[in-house]
Amino acid sequence: MSQQSPNSNTPKSYRTLTDPIYTRKDIFPDLHLLDGPLKPYRYSSSFDWRSMKLLVDSAAAWDAKFKVWNFMEGHPLFQKSHQTLPLDEQRRLANQRAFVIANENFYAFDDLLLDPKVDTALKSFEPSMMGKFKIPYDMFPFVLRTLGNDRIEHLITACNDMKIIGCFALTEVAHGSNTQAMKTTATYDPASKSFVLNTPNFEAAKCWIGNLGKTATHAIVYAQLYTPDGQCHGLNTFVVPVRDPKTLLVYPGIVIGDMGEKVSLNGLDNGFMLFSNYKIPKDYLLSKTGDVDDAGNFITQYKDPKKRMGTSFAALSGGRVEFCEVATSYGVMAVTIAVRYSASRKQFGPENSNIEYPVLEYQSQQYRVIPHLATVYALKFFSNWISSAYFDMLKTSFAGQKVSSETGMEIHAISSSGKPVCGWMARDMIQDCREACGGHGYLKCAQLGDIRNNNDPNLTYEGENNVLIQQASNFLLAVRSKGWNEFAKASPLGTAAFLRDGDEILRMKWKWNDVGCAMDPENLLTTFNWICAYLLEKTFNRVKTLQQSGQSNFDVRNNSQTFHANTLAVAYGQRQVIVAFLAAIRKLTPENPAECAVLTKLLSLFGANLISTKYINVLYEGGFADSNGPNVNDLLQTGILGLLVDLKNDAVSLVDAIAPPDFILNSPLGMSDGNVYRHLEAVLYQTPDTFTRAAWWKDCVYKDYLGSKL
Structure with a gap:
């Protein structure tokens, strides 16, 4: 059990880290010194969470985010409440905060890649404020510059001066x-x-x-x-x-x-x-x-x-790219709360014993939260990749160089799949995390309800997901209609280039007989390559059949979505999440063996769980798996259960590496010290009207009188 008391003042996983950024106690607090139920898990971790933090995001990115978070924590206008304010007060406060943020000029960075990091930091505090700031003072002038000319320069100036x-x-x-x-x-x-x-x-x-x-x-x-x-x-x-x-x-x-x-x-x-x-x-x-x-x-x-x-x-397409990171940030907050709560909340234990175990020790709870922890890491690396690809394209354009039409089309396609994939995965993980926190997770102060609701519009704006994702399948089908070889040219970013070998991929079979091989990330990617190729060919043939039956182009498109084009587009986005995660692991230096090992486990869990829950029938339907061969689902499920045990002791440190500060999280269930009940008591005791009699108490006492008046 991980609950044995630590024997030293420093976890065994801690290393000597020399980079000056590690002296920043706002970014790297001494979490191992915090007393509470999370301490034994931190001492059982197989890796150094501080090193992991800089593998997930750069030092510059963390500096940019904490610059925003530290400013807000120290400003009286940004102090948080656990109560719902009246509608007009919410708007007034969001407007005031937006003006303050605009005056601080957090966007004055040379590196465009830091902008989405700042956006995420602001939205993790309160997305309404971010909208009040970003729409008029960032997006609006950007579109004026992009689509207008010098005839409207006075409006751009007025916008920059905050006069309009x-x-x-x-x-x-x-x-x-x-x-x-x-x-x-x-x-x-x-x-x-x-x-x-x-x-x-x-x-x-x-x-x-x-x-x-x-x-x-x-x-x-x-x-x-x-x-x-x-x-x-x-x-x-x-x-x-x-x-x-x-x-x-x-x-x-x-x-x-x-x-x-x-x-x-x-x-x-x-x-x-x-x-x-x-x-x-x-x-x-x-x-x-x-x-x-x-x-x-x-x-x-x-x-x-x-x-x-x-x-x-x-000019508006960058929103889809940004929402990949925004949805991921909501997932980070939800998973942080659920993991820390699961490691703190104790229930049941061995028979005839007074010992209670943290619910994170139970397999059912592990399966509720740890796969989502793997997912949020996968989405972090994917959102980093797609932001980098998009802003590289912008930099090329701003430098006066021509961006290839193939690059533009591919960014459009992968963002049209990535935004729905990230949004839907965040939606599911937030809901599961809410349920994993039981009744306490239903409290407004737990923040999970607000996180869920704040992510909800991501599924609709910048393109309703089920409509937007069709742009990805349209791209794949258009290239496929010209032949498999065309994918080499049509995919300079590599999201679909593997399909140039489509015929060869479709001839592949499941060939792994043991759990270790089945869970290997390279083999999981090979499986996903086949899934995408098979779904593309299945959809392509469906379209041809409908066309040959004499249906109009509209009807062909309409009648090839469910079970075909939509499933294909989702798989295309999910595969790129795996590719981005695997690419990040491959870039790790020999100085990070422990971090590499745990990230590889997370990737294996993410990929295997995705295949087991979403695509196992597809593998048998298309002949990749054979009913006379190894039982693929048994192999994957055995591997998944083994990884839950392996990752359980690392779960707290994994969220430590990605979590925002307690001020932003603002949840008594997810504070970094894990003292859930102390924080919950403070919230309940400090909330106005907790101990007051209802103003309408007479309606309860004098029921007969009330009834005679109705």
């Missing part, structure tokens, strides 16, 4: 994903040299616009552009003044309403908007992809309208 507040108006009440069917119009009027915006009906009202409900003064509006000849030139982007910046009163010709209270993110005021013959200057068309001359002629360098629209939406 921006937002984005794309989605309409009746249309979100189907942008081509949006009905808001912008018609050019040569006489006044202006565009006239109109909303034909409520179904065409722009909605879910973050910052618009109460505060935005300007909106980037996506509308169908009409020239005087009556021709529609598709969806174009306009910057539209919507409120007086000095009074926040709505301009005549516009109706703005508030979307009301939501499941979460209530500090962010989402709104809806309708236009009635509302005029804006001609110069307010963001003209990078298309312009209108004074006479009303539409001018564009793009012959293909789809490519022009793709360029317009590309």
Whole structure:
């Protein structure tokens, strides 16, 4: 048992670490000196959590995040409450905090890769505040620069000076994903040299616009552009003044309403908007992809309208990449709480004994939380990889160099799969962690409910997951239609390059007869290569069959999703998670043998559990596994159970290496000292009204009187 008292003041796993970053006690506190139920687990760890921390993220990344966290912890405006504030107070507080963050200029980094780390640090505190800051002072001016020209430079300056507040108006009440069917119009009027915006009906009202409900003064509006000849030139982007910046009163010709209270993110005021013959200057068309001359002629360098629209939406595509890291951060918080609580909470023990064991010692609890611990590590390395790939592409573009169309398409495809995969995995792990913490996990102060709700919109915005993920399967099917060899050219980032050997992969069979070989990460990746190739060929043949039956392109696409294209796209994203995790392990130096060993176990657990729970039937259906051969599921399940035992004593140190500080976690169940009941007592005793009589106590006592009055 790991619960034997430690015999020394320093865990055996600790090494002498010379890098100056390790002297930072905010980043690397002396957790082994904390007394409490977590101490025996920390002393039983096989690796040094401090070294692991710098393998998960760079020193610069941790420095950037702690710079934000330390600032907020020391500022009175950012002190946390366990109570739900009134809606208007949540919004006021989020707005105040956003202004403070904007003034601190945390985004003044030379390395673009640090930006998502700062974003994650801010969102882990409170995502509404992050939206109030990022939408108007980061995303809004970025799109103005990307899609506009010097005609709107004064608006960029005003935004940088925080004199205007921006937002984005794309989605309409009746249309979100189907942008081509949006009905808001912008018609050019040569006489006044202006565009006239109109909303034909409520179904065409722009909605879910973050910052618009109460505060935005300007909106980037996506509308169908009409020239005087009556021709529609598709969806174009306009910057539209919507409120007086000095009074926040709505301009005549516009109706703005508030979307009301939501499941979460209530500090962010989402709104809806309708236009009635509302005029804006001609110069307010963001003209990078298309312009209108004074006479009303539409001018564009793009012959293909789809490519022009793709360029317009590309400015927003980084959101999908960012949400991979955001969803992962929510998973980190949930898993940290569940593991620390499981190591602290004691229940039951041997018969005829007064000893109680931590629930982490029980196999059922281990299987509830440790696979999610493996998942969150896998997602950490994947989100690091996809952020690096995306920002490398941005740097190339900013340097004036051409980004290959293949790279752009592949980033689009893998982010369209990665964002749903990360969001769904985070959703499942958060819910399981909530349940693993029992009744105490249901308390609001436990934070698991808020974490779950904060992750929930990740599944919808920046592309509803089930619609967005189709972009990944479309990419794979389009390349497959040209032949397996085309994947070598179409996948410069390597997410699908392995499929150039598709025919050879499909001939492979399961050949491992013992648990060790079955759990080897290289063999698990080989298995996943086959899964992706098989699902692609299965979907490709399904599409061909539907086409040969005479179905339209629309029906073919519609009738090839469930059990085919959707499953393929998910597997494609999951495989890349494994690839990114394995690549990170391969880069480890000989100085990290213990960390390498435990990361390899985590990868084995992640991959084996994924195959066992999601794809075991596929292996037999496609002939990769043979019913007359080894029982693949028995091998995997035996390996999984063995890894649960191996990783149990490392679980606390594994969350120590990725957890945010206690101030951010703000959960009595997940504090770093593990003293759950002491922290829970403090929260309950310090909460207003804990010991007061209800103001409506008479309704309980004088029930007959109350009934006679009803």
